[in-house]
Each structure stands twice: as structure tokens, then as C-alpha cells.
Amino acid sequence: MQYSNSTEKPMCEVVGQSSAPQHSDTLCTSLARTTWCQGIGGTLMIGRTVVARTLYMLAIAAMLQFLSLPAQAHPRRGSVKWSVILCQFSDSPAPPHDPTFYRNMFFVPNTRGMADYWAAISNHGVDFQGSEVVGWYRESVTTAQAQARNRNQRWQDCLDAAHNAPTNPYNPPPGNLIAIITSPGIDLFGFIGVGSFLPDNVDMGGMTHEVGHGLGYQHSFSDDPAFRDASWAQIGEYDDEWDAMSWANAFGTSTPTYGFAAPGMNAAHADYMGWIPKDEILTFGADGATSRTVNIVPLYGSAHGTKLIRIPFDPADLLHYYTVELRAQAGYDGGFSTIAMIHEVKKGDRDPTDHYLTYLIRSHTGARDPVQTLNANGVTINLTAVSSTSATVAITSAMAGRCVQGFVWREASLSDHVCVTGATRTQAQQDNAQAAARRNPGGGAYGPDTCRQGFVWREAFANDHVCVTGATRSQARDDNSHAAERINPARLAYGPNTCVQGYVWREADSMDYVCVTGATRTQAQQDNSQAAARRNPGGGAYGPDTCRQGFVWREAFPGDHVCVTGATRTQARQDNDQAGSRVASN
Amino acid sequence: MKRGFMKAARVLATSVLLLAGVLQAQQKGPIQTTTAPMSEPVIRQRLRILGYSNVQINKTNTLRYEITATKQGRPVVLNLHPQSGAIEETTSGKPAVHWTMPMEPPGTFRNEKMPPH
Numbered sequence: 001m002q003y004s005n006s007t008e009k010p011m012c013e014v015v016g017q018s019s020a021p022q023h024s025d026t027l028c029t030s031l032a033r034t035t036w037c038q039g040i041g042g043t044l045m046i047g048r049t050v051v052a053r054t055l056y057m058l059a060i061a062a063m064l065q066f067l068s069l070p071a072q073a074h075p076r077r078g079s080v081k082w083s084v085i086l087c088q089f090s091d092s093p094a095p096p097h098d099p100t101f102y103r104n105m106f107f108v109p110n111t112r113g114m115a116d117y118w119a120a121i122s123n124h125g126v127d128f129q130g131s132e133v134v135g136w137y138r139e140s141v142t143t144a145q146a147q148a149r150n151r152n153q154r155w156q157d158c159l160d161a162a163h164n165a166p167t168n169p170y171n172p173p174p175g176n177l178i179a180i181i182t183s184p185g186i187d188l189f190g191f192i193g194v195g196s197f198l199p200d201n202v203d204m205g206g207m208t209h210e211v212g213h214g215l216g217y218q219h220s221f222s223d224d225p226a227f228r229d230a231s232w233a234q235i236g237e238y239d240d241e242w243d244a245m246s247w248a249n250a251f252g253t254s255t256p257t258y259g260f261a262a263p264g265m266n267a268a269h270a271d272y273m274g275w276i277p278k279d280e281i282l283t284f285g286a287d288g289a290t291s292r293t294v295n296i297v298p299l300y301g302s303a304h305g306t307k308l309i310r311i312p313f314d315p316a317d318l319l320h321y322y323t324v325e326l327r328a329q330a331g332y333d334g335g336f337s338t339i340a341m342i343h344e345v346k347k348g349d350r351d352p353t354d355h356y357l358t359y360l361i362r363s364h365t366g367a368r369d370p371v372q373t374l375n376a377n378g379v380t381i382n383l384t385a386v387s388s389t390s391a392t393v394a395i396t397s398a399m400a401g402r403c404v405q406g407f408v409w410r411e412a413s414l415s416d417h418v419c420v421t422g423a424t425r426t427q428a429q430q431d432n433a434q435a436a437a438r439r440n441p442g443g444g445a446y447g448p449d450t451c452r453q454g455f456v457w458r459e460a461f462a463n464d465h466v467c468v469t470g471a472t473r474s475q476a477r478d479d480n481s482h483a484a485e486r487i488n489p490a491r492l493a494y495g496p497n498t499c500v501q502g503y504v505w506r507e508a509d510s511m512d513y514v515c516v517t518g519a520t521r522t523q524a525q526q527d528n529s530q531a532a533a534r535r536n537p538g539g540g541a542y543g544p545d546t547c548r549q550g551f552v553w554r555e556a557f558p559g560d561h562v563c564v565t566g567a568t569r570t571q572a573r574q575d576n577d578q579a580g581s582r583v584a585s586n
Numbered sequence: 587m588k589r590g591f592m593k594a595a596r597v598l599a600t601s602v603l604l605l606a607g608v609l610q611a612q613q614k615g616p617i618q619t620t621t622a623p624m625s626e627p628v629i630r631q632r633l634r635i636l637g638y639s640n641v642q643i644n645k646t647n648t649l650r651y652e653i654t655a656t657k658q659g660r661p662v663v664l665n666l667h668p669q670s671g672a673i674e675e676t677t678s679g680k681p682a683v684h685w686t687m688p689m690e691p692p693g694t695f696r697n698e699k700m701p702p703h
Contacts, residue, residue: 188669189620203671206621213619229622230649238622248669249622251631260632260671335631 073193073216073580075274075497075513076122077557079129080215082106082195083172084179086135087158089143095136095183095200102181103133105207105258112255117208117332120300121244121264122275125511126215127558134170136183137161147186154187155180155197177214179207190214203259209247212265215273220245220266222360223344224368234350240266240343240360242327242336242370251335264300264332267308267325268345268358272496277510280307285400285490293394296340298328303389311397312493313377315405319356319585320346321493322379324395328388340383340391341370345496356496356585400488407486410479412460419486420479427475431458431468438467498584506575508556515582516575523571527554527564534563623649623668632671638662 084106086099105113107128118126139146139161146154158180162170172178178195185199188206190213198210222239229238229249238246244262252260270276282294297305312321323343327333342361348354362370374381382394403409403419410420412428420428444450451457451467458468460476468476499505499515506516508524516524540546547553547563554564556572564572580586624632626643629651633641638655645651653664657675665674 185670187620192619199670201670201672206670209621210619219619219622229625233622241625241628247621248624248671249628251628252635252671254635260635335635 073586074272074583075579076215077125077274077511077514078127078576079558080126080131081173081176082128082131082179082211082214083170083176084131084133084135084181085137085158085162085170085172086133087137087139087161087180087182089139089141089146089182089184091142092138092183097200099133099135105204106133106179107131111257112261113204113258114207114211117204117261118211120332121270122273123270123277123511124558125273125275131176134162134168135181137165137170143184143186146182151187151189151197154182155191158182177211179211179214192216192218201259204255204261205244205247205250205252205259207258208244208262212245217245217265217269217272218348218355218357220269220358220360221348222362224362224364226364227368236359239362240358242266242333242339242341242360243269243358245269253332253335261332263335264327266323266341266343266358266360267299268323268343268496270299271308271310271323274497274511274513276308278505278507278513279510280305281495282306282309283490283493283495284309284311284395285397285488286493288400288488290398290400291396293392295390295392296324296326297390298330298338298388299325300331300333301328301389305390309393309395310493310495311379311381311395311399312490313379313397313399315399315402315489317347318489318493319496319498320344322361322374322381323358324381324383324393326386326391330388338386338388339370340372340386340393342374342381342383397490399490402487402489404486404489404492410460410476412458412464412466412476416461417487418460418479418483424475424479427472428458428460431466431472435466496583496585500582500584503582506556506572508554508560508562508572512557514556514575514579520571520575523568524554524556527562527568531562621669624666624671629653629666629668633664633673636673638664 084102086095086102088095104111107113107115109115109119109127115128118128137158139157141149141157146157149157159172159178179198180195181198181200181202183200185201187197188199188202188210190196190210192213193216195214196207196210198207219237220240220243221234221236224236224239227236227239228234238249240246241250242263243250243266244264247262250263252262255261264270267276271281276299284292284294294306294309296309297303297307299307307325309324310321311324312318314320321344323345324340325343326340327336327338329336329338344359344361345356346359348357360370361374362368372383372386378399379397380395383391384394385392401417406421407419408422408425410416410418410425410428412418412432416428438452438455439448440450440452446457449457449465449467454469455467456470456473458464458466458473458476460466460480464476497505497513497515502517503515504518504521506512506514506521506524508514508528512524534548534551535544536546536548542553545553545561545563550565551563552566552569554560554562554569554572556562556576560572626645629643630641633653633655638657640654640656642654643651644653649668651666651668653666655662655664662675665676666672
């Protein structure tokens with residue numbers, strides 16, 4: 001079967017519709033034409049199409065790789081620098097706002113814009129100091145041409161326009177996150193860990209959501225198997241109306257200047273970035289409790305108290321747990337009634353390398369309200385007395401009595417919950433089965449339980465007279481001596497910022513989840529204890545926190561004015577730079 | 587002709603290999619995301635804040651809603667962009683607004699036309 005050239009040419013053009021320069025499309029078109037013009041038959045038509053599509057995907061992949069900057073994951077604290085680049089198309093009318101508008105919306109505190117939102121949500125953990133707004137730059141493509149291009153091209157077009165601008169050219173500094181705003185708006189998306197692409201009329205909520213992606217957040221989910229927000233969405237995706245990462249499917253509040261603002265992040269998301277102080281988080285069962293009633297306070301309220309309860313239940317995955325939080329109708333949460341909620345944090349199943357995601361546990365029928373009681377995975381949770389100031393949470397869980405991963409109950413008797421290896425438990429069962437056969441038939445010096453020659457009492461617990469080999473008894477003693485360290489996995493559940501082996505939280509303050517060596521943590525504690533003594537008594541050029549000669553501010557986090565040696569400050573900076581790589585879940 | 591088929595086969599084989607590599611590379615690249623279309627409860631909450639009452643919502647497809655409401659005693663027809671939240675008041679029978687910003691899903695953006703408005 002032959003195809004005429006008249007059929008071929010339009011098909012070539014399908015790949016590269018625009019007259020504007022499109023490197024990948026041009027390459028694709030030219031290769032496709034070459035193969036076609038060699039007069040290959042119908043089969044090659046299929047091959048040509050595949051080639052075209054493949055090259056197109058290759059081009060996308062190349063751009064994605066280019067964009068794949070090393071994402072600062074979590075914890076996040078300090079200044080997050082953004083480059084906000086404003087771009088128009090060749091036929092764009094005058095944009096609706098000047099750069100100052102976006103500067104105020106994005107960076108300037110006390111404008112009820114992004115700076116205020118993220119300060120509130122991050123517990124003043126992050127700010128946007130050092131960020132900049134540049135533009136408007138003019139792209140060479142028309143609005144229609146830009147609309148016909150793919151997202152990577154749209155992104156790159158604006159970067160190119162800024163780079164090639166005849167006046168005030170701009171290249172985003174390495175390490176900056178990037179927000180591209182176009183006028184008119186043609187798209188709204190984010191690259192996780194890279195940045196955002198926004199329309200000129202973007203509201204606070206949309207900007208918050210995409211900036212959230214830039215910071216490293218994933219979407220929020222629910223556990224409702226019947227909910228699918230859009231054809232492209234996963235089951236349950238965007239189904240947490242109380243979380244900014246479900247925007248625009250979230251309950252917002254109106255702002256005076258910047259449209260609707262998103263609600264806060266759910267507690268698991270706030271915890272992910274390390275924005276909840278350690279002393280406001282309760283890990284249920286870590287103290288050995290199996291039943292307890294806890295009062296919690298609003299996540300974004302000023303009252304000190306428990307703001308997040310983690311309830312681990314999976315010994316094989318300590319990052320798999322339930323969370324409980326209270327959200328009071330105030331501030332950015334003013335768009336909904338006060339509510340207490342339960343989430344499940346678990347690894348997503350979108351692919352083998354998926355991230356840990358948050359799933360709101362909600363009713364699957366009727367109004368689909370967030371559940372107030374839960375009985376699953378050996379855990380019961382009951383939320384009562386929910387008010388704008390507190391809620392009561394009754395919890396039971398058997399986690400504290402379970403073994404850490406790799407161990408099982410020995411069960412030498414029904415109540416023997418000493419954690420041993422599987423082989424040792426099997427040995428105990430076999431020994432129990434042989435108990436009668438190993439006793440001396442006529443009794444002996446130790447009464448009727450006297451063992452035959454070659455056996456001794458196991459003594460795994462009081463009055464354990466099962467006869468075993470000497471090696472087995474030694475094993476039982478050894479296991480008993482390690483019992484405490486092998487039981488209760490909840491003790492080891494430290495949440496999303498759990499350090500890799502060999503590191504511990506620095507804890508220079510209650511929100512300092514940067515992982516450091518034990519020596520560095522000790523140093524931080526010593527420095528904290530010396531803080532007052534190292535300040536200049538009369539103050540100085542830097543105010544009352546001015547350090548004595550030989551000391552400088554540690555600056556482990558914004559506002560950290562503890563006076564330390566220069567070497568310690570350098571160490572703190574280096575540790576901060578390494579923070580993401582030392583977290584187990586990154 | 588035979589040579590042509592051989593070439594086609596080679597091209598196909600190479601394409602499959604490249605495609606596999608690309609898919610793997612894409613998994614490691616930054617994940618694209620977009621904002622969610624609002625669900626009906628969220629639309630109702632937003633319209634209530636904006637002063638609309640008697641809100642009637644008919645979802646014609648994933649991204650299109652037909653909304654009628656009342657504001658200050660006056661019946662209105664609303665065009666709502668369910669992702670950006672942009673709202674325009676119109677009158678019954680008037681064509682729906684053509685949003686500049688498309689409502690398109692990530693991952694299927696290539697050369698896609700905007701949904702009809």
C-alpha cells in the first residue's frame with residue numbers, strides 16, 4: 001500500500017503545527033519527511049508515526065531532565081528563594097498588573113498575600129527573602145501559538161524570553177525555584193520541586209497550590225474509592241477540601257486583593273516540612289500506652305498543646321500511620337466550620353517509587369463527611385467534644401505490645417511476648433512439644449520436672465521448666481535481656497523527618513528537625529545553655545543579641561541568635577545544606 | 587520494498603527501546619501537576635461567600651458546569667472556570683465565555699485542543 005505525498009505532508013505537520021521555532025517538532029518533522037520520501041510503504045507510515053512520537057517524547061524527557069534540579073525536599077526552614085518571571089506573548093495586550101503587584105502578592109509581608117500565608121502555615125518556618133520578580137518579558141510566539149505548545153515548551157519559552165531580552169536579561173540563579181506568570185494566562189501547573197506556571201489572574205489559592213508543588217508537596221487524597229475529581233486524576237486525588245494541596249477543590253477564604261486563598265495544609269503536610277514543634281506532636285504508643293484520651297488544640301491556633309497525633313500501626317513501615325488534627329474556623333481556615341479529622345499517611349501506589357501521601361478518612365456515602373470514629377488496623381479512634389478551642393481524642397492501639405520489624409513474639413507460653421527471631425519461636429514451639437519426653441521419667445533432684453541428661457530448664461519466664469539444650473537456655477536469657485529494645489515499634493516512629501542511620505535531630509529549637517551527628521546535637525545543647533553568657537551585656541551594634549568577642553550568631557534557622565564559634569556556625573550551614581539528604585523518606 | 591520493511595522494522599525496534607528509556611527518564615523527572623476542578627460543595631461554598639444564593643449546579647462534564655443563582659434578588663447565569671475559579675456573570679442563552687486558560691489534564695497536553703466552550 002502506497003500513500004501519496006498529499007496524504008503524507010499534513011501528517012508531518014500534525015507534529016509541528018506552529019510556525020514558531022519548535023526544535024523538537026522541527027527535528028521530528030524533518031526526520032519523518034526523510035523516511036517518507038524514501039518511498040517506504042504503508043508499514044513505514046506506522047514506523048514514521050512511532051518515530052515522530054518517540055522523538056517528541058524524547059524532547060520532552062530532555063527538557064524534564066533539564067528541569068530536574070536537585071529538589072530541596074524536607075525539612076524546609078529558612079528563606080526559599082523564588083525567581084518570578086513575567087512573560088507576555090507577541091500579541092498580548094497590556095498585562096493587568098505591574099511587577100509590583102506580584103511582588104506584593106508573592107513576597108511582601110503584611111499584604112495578606114503569599115508571604116503572610118506561608119508564614120502562618122509554616123509557623124514562621126519559611127519566608128521568601130531573596131526572591132525577585134522580573135519582567136514583563138515578551139516571547140516571540142503569539143498567544144495562540146503558545147496555547148498550541150506543550151507545557152515544557154511553554155515553560156522554556158518564557159525562560160528563553162528572559163534570557164534573550166535586549167534589556168534587563170535574566171537567568172534564574174542556581175537553586176532558585178521558578179514561577180512563570182504569563183499574560184494572558186494560558187495554563188496553570190507545577191513541577192514538583194522545580195516551580196510553577198501561572199496565569200496573570202491567578203488567585204492566592206492557585207498560587208499557593210503550585211508554590212506548594214515547588215516546595216515539594218504532592219497532592220492530597222481521600223480514601224473514598226468512588227471519588228474521582230477529573231478524568232486525569234487518581235482515585236481520591238484532590239479530595240481533601242481542608243488542604244491547600246487539593247486546591248481548587250478546597251474551601252477557601254476571600255482576600256481583599258488576591259482572590260480566594262487556600263485553607264491551611266493538613267497536619268501531615270505541615271509535619272512533612274517540619275513546621276509543627278516537636279513538643280506539639282504526640283506519637284501514640286511511644287510511651288508504651290495502649291489506651292489513652294488526649295485533648296488536642298487547633299493546628300493553626302496560638303494555643304500551645306498537642307496539635308498532631310501520629311498513631312503508627314504498621315511495624316513493617318513506621319512512616320505508615322494515622323494522624324488526628326483539629327482545624328478551627330479562623331484565619332485561612334475560615335472558609336469551613338471547625339472540624340477534627342483523621343488522615344492516613346501511606347506510600348502511594350502510583351508506581352514503585354511513589355511518595356508518602358495523605359489520605360483523608362471520610363464517609364463514602366451521603367455528605368462524605370470526614371469520619372469521627374475509626375476502627376481499623378488494630379486501632380480505634382474516637383473524636384468527641386470538638387470545639388474551636390479543643391477536641392477530645394480517645395485512642396486504643398496494640399502497637400506498643402508488638403515487636404519491631406524482624407522479630408515475633410516467642411510465645412513459649414501464651415503470655416510470652418518477648419520478641420525473638422522467627423527461628424527462635426519455632427525452636428520454642430518444638431521444645432514445648434518435646435517437653436514431656438525430655439523429663440526424667442522418675443523425677444529427680446529437681447522434682448517431677450527434672451530433665452533428662454543433656455537438658456536444662458529453659459527459664460524463659462518464671463517457672464518455665466521446659467527442658468531444652470544449654471544453648472537454647474542461653475538464647476532465652478539473651479532474648480530476655482534484649483526484650484525492651486525489641487518491643488513497641490511506636491517508640492521508633494519519628495514521622496516524615498526521621499533521620500537516616502547515624503544521625504539525630506539537632507534540636508537547636510523545638511522545630512529543628514535537621515539531622516546531624518550526635519556530637520553536633522550535643523554541641524547545640526551546650527551552645528543553647530551558654531546563650532545568655534555569650535551575649536554582650538550592654539548589647540551592641542546588633543542590638544541586645546549582640547555576641548561577645550569571638551562569637552557569632554549560629555543562624556541554624558531564621559532568628560537563631562544563639563552565639564557560637566565561627567566553626568559551629570559553619571557546621572550549622574553545612575548541616576542545613578545536607579538536611580534533605582539525611583532524611584530517611586527523601 | 588524489502589529494504590524498506592527492514593528499515594521500518596529497525597526504526598520500530600529503535601523506537602520501542604527509546605520509548606522505554608524515555609518513560610524511565612520521565613519517572614525520574616519532575617512530576618507535573620495542575621489544580622483540581624472544584625467539586626459541587628466547594629463551588630457552593632465559594633458562591634455563598636461571594637453573595638450568591640439559590641445556587642443550582644448542573645455538571646455537564648468534568649470541567650463544565652451550568653450554574654444559575656440569585657444575587658441581590660437578581661437571577662444570574664454564571665460561567666465558572668472550575669480550576670482558576672474565575673467567574674463571569676452572563677444571561678441565559680448567551681454563549682459561554684471562552685476561557686483563555688485551558689482546562690487540560692497533565693500528561694495529555696500534546697497538541698490537544700481546548701475543550702469546546
